Structure formats: structure tokens, C-alpha cells
Amino acid sequence: MKKNKLNIAILGTGNIGTDLLIKVIKSEFLHCSLFVGRNLQSKGMSKAINLGITVSDRSIDILEDNPELYDLVFDATSASQHLKHAVIFQKLGKMVIDLTPARVGILCVPSVNLAECLEENNINTITCGGQASIPLAYALGLVHPNIEYIEVVSAIASKSAGPGTRVNLDEYIETTEKGIQLFSKCKKSKVILILNPADPCIDMQTTIQATIQNPDMSAINAEVNKMVSKIQKFVPGYNLIVPPTFEGNRVIMTVRVKGLGDYLPSYAGNLDIINCAAITIAEEYSKSVLLTRKLK
Amino acid sequence: MRKKVYIHDVSLRDGSHAISHKLDKHQIALYCQAAEKAGVPSVEVGHGNGLGASSIQVGFSRLEDIEMLSIARENLTKTKLAIHVMPGFTTINKDLKKAFEIGVDLVREACHCTEADITERHIAFARDCGKEVIGALMMTHMVSKEILLEEAIKMQSYGAEGIVLYDSAGAYLPENVREKISYLVSGLNIPVGFHAHNNLGMAIANSITAVESGAKIIDGAIRGFGAGAGNAQLEVLAAVLEKMEYETGISLYKILDAAEIAQENIIEELPTIKNLSIISGLSGVFSGFSKPVSRVAKEYELDARDIFVELGRRKVVAGQEDLIVEVALDLKKKNSTFNSSSNG
Numbered sequence: 001m002k003k004n005k006l007n008i009a010i011l012g013t014g015n016i017g018t019d020l021l022i023k024v025i026k027s028e029f030l031h032c033s034l035f036v037g038r039n040l041q042s043k044g045m046s047k048a049i050n051l052g053i054t055v056s057d058r059s060i061d062i063l064e065d066n067p068e069l070y071d072l073v074f075d076a077t078s079a080s081q082h083l084k085h086a087v088i089f090q091k092l093g094k095m096v097i098d099l100t101p102a103r104v105g106i107l108c109v110p111s112v113n114l115a116e117c118l119e120e121n122n123i124n125t126i127t128c129g130g131q132a133s134i135p136l137a138y139a140l141g142l143v144h145p146n147i148e149y150i151e152v153v154s155a156i157a158s159k160s161a162g163p164g165t166r167v168n169l170d171e172y173i174e175t176t177e178k179g180i181q182l183f184s185k186c187k188k189s190k191v192i193l194i195l196n197p198a199d200p201c202i203d204m205q206t207t208i209q210a211t212i213q214n215p216d217m218s219a220i221n222a223e224v225n226k227m228v229s230k231i232q233k234f235v236p237g238y239n240l241i242v243p244p245t246f247e248g249n250r251v252i253m254t255v256r257v258k259g260l261g262d263y264l265p266s267y268a269g270n271l272d273i274i275n276c277a278a279i280t281i282a283e284e285y286s287k288s289v290l291l292t293r294k295l296k
Numbered sequence: 297m298r299k300k301v302y303i304h305d306v307s308l309r310d311g312s313h314a315i316s317h318k319l320d321k322h323q324i325a326l327y328c329q330a331a332e333k334a335g336v337p338s339v340e341v342g343h344g345n346g347l348g349a350s351s352i353q354v355g356f357s358r359l360e361d362i363e364m365l366s367i368a369r370e371n372l373t374k375t376k377l378a379i380h381v382m383p384g385f386t387t388i389n390k391d392l393k394k395a396f397e398i399g400v401d402l403v404r405e406a407c408h409c410t411e412a413d414i415t416e417r418h419i420a421f422a423r424d425c426g427k428e429v430i431g432a433l434m435m436t437h438m439v440s441k442e443i444l445l446e447e448a449i450k451m452q453s454y455g456a457e458g459i460v461l462y463d464s465a466g467a468y469l470p471e472n473v474r475e476k477i478s479y480l481v482s483g484l485n486i487p488v489g490f491h492a493h494n495n496l497g498m499a500i501a502n503s504i505t506a507v508e509s510g511a512k513i514i515d516g517a518i519r520g521f522g523a524g525a526g527n528a529q530l531e532v533l534a535a536v537l538e539k540m541e542y543e544t545g546i547s548l549y550k551i552l553d554a555a556e557i558a559q560e561n562i563i564e565e566l567p568t569i570k571n572l573s574i575i576s577g578l579s580g581v582f583s584g585f586s587k588p589v590s591r592v593a594k595e596y597e598l599d600a601r602d603i604f605v606e607l608g609r610r611k612v613v614a615g616q617e618d619l620i621v622e623v624a625l626d627l628k629k630k631n632s633t634f635n636s637s638s639n640g
Contacts, residue, residue, distance in 0.1 A: 153351075170389065198611035241622065
């Protein structure tokens with residue numbers, strides 16, 4: 001038990017879970033007390049064992065049996081599994097950051113609604129494409145409430161999508177669409193995800209297109225730039241490569257997300273952005289918990 | 297006894313690319329009636345990129361998916377109604393359930409040729425609903441026969457009842473078809489098929505090679521009505537297969553009538569192999585890119601061929617149309633640097 005760090009557990013040892021582990025190890029505020037999955041032979045598990053982390057292949061059971069070992073848990077399994085896990089963590093009174101598109105808890109985009117989310121005990125990080133696009137859709141919505149239609153297309157490297165992401169494509173789309181509508185207040189949204197098999201791998205790229213009559217381009221540019229620099233503070237590889245451009249009857253912009261290269265190579269910006277979001281939430285939570293403990 | 301070949305008609309889906317997805321109800325009804333009369337086994341209907349694809353990214357269809365499918369359903373009885381489905385665009389809740397309510401018979405569950413595992417849930421769902429499901433591997437010129445077989449076996453294990461290899465870029469030569477089709481035929485327990493594009497003028501030859509290599513399903517489009525240079529011309533396929541004494545179940549005169557009807561009422565411009573189609577076939581880029589590339593080339597005053605070659609170098613796949621603008625901006629920048637330095 002580290003005194004000045006919050007104990008966290010990571011459930012799920014795939015691409016997302018393992019990358020989270022590396023980020024937690026680097027964090028000033030978080031300590032990984034348990035890394036759990038179902039297979040001790042998995043790549044992520046071997047990595048954790050090599051790093052000297054306490055691991056278990058008893059998945060949710062070990063977390064259910066040993067609630068004293070952690071204060072917060074990252075769920076990086078799949079949407080259908082999180083539905084079951086959520087009930088257990090609720091019973092145990094544990095803070096959960098859910099990285100699946102299960103949408104059980106409050107949808108969180110740290111650059112927009114972090115403070116509000118910390119009041120809850122189940123926080124959903126939406127989707128990787130959502131973390132990349134929703135802040136920009138929100139910025140558009142600030143300038144133009146009631147946008148008719150927003151469309152988001154993300155292309156990610158095939159290799160960066162693990163088995164969990166692949167079976168969750170439908171949920172990915174539906175959850176991201178919900179998020180776009182919720183945060184931008186637009187009337188309709190559509191999300192498309194492309195897995196690109198190109199070798200060498202492409203960086204994650206997300207294009208946002210919005211149907212807006214007579215857009216106020218200077219206000220849009222100002223809000224978008226403000227948002228981009230806010231995001232860059234916790235996702236350094238987030239870059240606007242096509243600035244808001246008015247074409248026909250729509251505003252189009254594109255961001256590219258290069259990852260930090262913690263577990264997977266830097267092309268996996270999709271993992272990086274959702275994990276950076278999750279870490280930001282956990283660190284803020286940790287700061288507030290540790291502060292309360294100190295006061296006591 | 298004559299050997300059978302199943303001809304699957306993609307005119308009202310692949311052809312949508314050629315008319316910017318602007319099929320109307322009258323056109324769908326007319327063509328479905330004609331195909332039914334000709335004894336075409338199945339007709340695929342919808343947006344060029346499939347169910348749920350209507351978007352800014354790949355173009356909006358004139359009609360909603362359900363409108364297109366309903367009108368087709370009303371005009372088909374013996375001929376099966378088919379849809380093209382791509383995970384990433386299509387979802388079960390938003391799209392598949394509605395299409396099944398209308399009474400779709402056959403699902404082409406499609407993905408890029410290395411991504412078969414993203415089709416698992418859709419295939420299982422469609423099979424559970426009692427639909428016939430054929431797995432569609434696209435852009436198959438990009439990988440080896442061994443990889444294609446691995447991916448096809450995955451689809452077979454999810455419940456696919458056939459596998460069709462798509463030559464989405466029209467990049468195959470007959471020897472490539474022979475190599476890949478015969479390898480899949482010997483490695484799978486389910487029928488294998490081929491979907492040709494005519495960029496290099498090989499669509500019919502490649503389809504026939506596929507049949508000779510053991511393919512049981514061949515995709516065709518009336519007058520070749522499909523993306524870019526078009527598909528294997530369906531009425532020509534029917535004629536050639538008849539001459540080779542294969543059984544397709546299609547009446548030759550009636551499919552020729554259907555071709556007249558389509559040419560008069562649906563096809564705005566008969567597919568020809570334009571310069572850009574040749575370049576797209578050679579560079580291995582999906583034929584559906586030719587329209588947006590031409591548009592962007594004009595807007596940014598660039599040579600469309602340069603855009604294609606660069607897209608090929610970046611190994612783009614269908615759905616990545618947003619890259620066209622980025623490539624154009626890059627080329628523009630390079631051109632202006634070149635111009636300013638040569639002027640100075």
C-alpha cells in the first residue's frame with residue numbers, strides 16, 4: 001500500500017488494459033495493486049508479471065473477494081461483460097472507470113465534463129472515436145446549437161483493434177453516436193469506423209463533418225482551437241490536421257491522434273486517447289480522495 | 297448433366313456508385329420485375345457501400361434503405377432479395393433488424409479481406425434469424441491466398457454458407473484468379489465465388505477463370521453497371537456460360553430485355569474503362585474512389601491520376617474517402633513549393 005497513491009485494479013489484460021498499466025506505473029497519483037484477467041499466458045499478463053505487478057487469472061472473482069486491495073477499478077473487458085461487472089462493483093461501492101462501450105455510467109469527456117463525472121461511481125469513457133470527436137462536436141455546438149447533422153468517421157490501424165474492440169463494433173457506433181448528440185446537442189449523428197489493415201500502420205484519424213447553414217467560421221475556429229489545446233494537455237499527440245473548413249453546406253475538420261507509444265506503438269492513438277482520458281479521470285479522483293484522507 | 301453456376305446480380309447495389317446512390321423507386325421496381333422475369337437467382341439492392349452507409353463520407357442515397365428494400369421486396373417473388381452489409385457502417389439494431397422485417401432473404405456480410413473477425417456477430421445474428429449468409433472478402437488483391445483462406449475459414453466457422461472474393465479494385469489478372477479461387481475451393485467446405493471489376497478489361501475473363509477454377513457463385517451487373525469501370529457484364533456472363541454449357545437458370549432473351557430496360561431507365565452513362573479506372577486498377581485502389589477523386593481534383597486543380605497514385609501508395613481502403621482531401625492538400629502544397637522555387 002503506497003501512502004500517497006490511490007490503489008487501482010485493472011480488469012482485462014488486452015491492448016487497452018496493458019497500455020493502462022504502463023500509464024498507471026508512470027502516474028504520480030496511481031498505484032496498480034492488481035492486474036487481472038483470465039489467462040496467465042496472455043501477452044499483457046506476461047508483461048505485467050515481468051514488471052513485478054500482482055496478477056491473477058481469476059478475473060472478476062478475485063476483485064469481488066478482495067475489495068480491500070483497491071479503491072478504483074478500470075474495466076477494460078467488453079460491453080457485455082461490463083454489464084455484469086457493474087452490478088458487483090456497485091454492491092462493493094467501488095469507483096469504476098468503464099472503458100467498454102457499455103454505457104452503464106455517466107459519459108465522460110474529460111475536457112468537457114470531468115468535474116460533474118467525479119460525483120458518480122461509474123464513469124464511462126465512451127469510445128476512442130468519441131474521445132477524439134466529441135470535444136470538437138461540443139465546440140461546434142457551443143457556436144451553433146441545434147446543428148442538423150454531425151457525422152464522424154474514424155479510421156484506425158487494424159493491429160490496434162484487439163478482439164474486444166472487434167466484437168464491440170456495433171456498440172462502438174451506437175455509443176459514439178449517443179455521445180455526439182448528447183454533448184453537441186445536434187439533432188442527428190452518424191458514426192462510421194474503418195479498420196485499416198495498411199502496413200505500415202496508419203495513425204488514428206478522425207474526421208468530423210457537420211451540416212451547418214451559414215456557419216460562423218471565426219467563432220468555430222476559436223472554440224475548436226481552444227478545445228484542441230485543452231486536449232493536448234493530456235493527449236500530447238492530438239493534432240488538428242485539417243482545420244475547420246467550410247465546403248458546400250458543411251463544416252469539415254480532421255484530427256490525427258498519435259499515441260505515446262506506451263504499450264502499443266504510436267499509431268495506436270485510439271488506445272492512447274481513451275486511456276489518457278481514463279487516467280485523467282482516475283488521477284483527479286485520486287487527488288480528491290487523497291486530500292480527504294489527509295484532512296481526516 | 298450441365299454444371300450449375302449461381303449468378304448473383306449486384307446492379308442495384310454496385311451500380312448505385314455509378315449514379316451517386318440516386319436510385320429511385322420506379323427504377324428499383326422496373327429492374328426487379330425484369331430480373332425476376334429473367335430468372336435471376338438473387339438481386340442485391342441498396343447504397344453502393346451497403347446497408348446503413350448513406351452518409352456525407354460516401355454519399356447520401358436518394359431513398360432510405362428501408363424504402364429501397366420495401367419496393368424491391370414488392371417486386372420480387374422467386375428471385376431472392378439480397379443486401380450488402382459492412383460492420384463499421386451497419387449495425388444490427390439500427391439496420392439489420394429493419395431489413396429483416398422487410399423480408400430480406402440473403403445477406404452478403406462484407407469486410408476488408410483481413411478483417412473477417414468483425415463479421416462474427418452479424419453473421420451469427422443473420423443465421424439465427426434464418427437468413428442465408430454469404431461472406432464477402434473485399435480488396436482481395438492485397439493479400440496472399442493463404443491469408444484469404446484463413447479469413448474465409450473464420451467466416452465459415454461463424455456460419456457463412458459461401459465465400460465470395462471481391463476484386464474491388466479490378467486489379468486481378470486470370471492467373472491471380474486461378475491461384476486464389478482454386479486454393480479456397482480446396483480449403484473450404486462451402487461454395488466459393490468471385491466478384492469482378494472491369495478496370496483492366498478482365499471482368500468476364502476473370503469470372504470465367506473463376507468458374508473453371510471451381511467457383512460456384514459469380515457476381516454480375518447488368519451492362520456492367522457498377523462502381524468505376526463497372527462489374528462483369530451480367531448478360532454477357534449468362535451468354536458465355538450458356539455457350540460453355542453451364543446451367544445458370546437465367547433466360548438469355550429475357551436478361552437481354554432487362555439490359556435494355558436498365559439502359560433506358562437507370563444507367564446514366566454506360567460503364568467504360570476510363571483513364572482513371574485504368575490507373576485505379578493498376579494502383580490497386582477501390583473503384584468507388586473515382587468519382588470523389590475527380591471532384592476533388594477539379595476543386596483543387598490537380599491531376600486526378602496523381603491523387604490516385606498517392607492513394608494507392610497509402611494503401612487506402614473503401615470508407616477512407618476523407619483522405620482524398622488530405623492527399624489533395626498535400627499535393628497542392630508540394631506543387632506550390634515546387635512552383636515558387638522554380639519561379640524564384
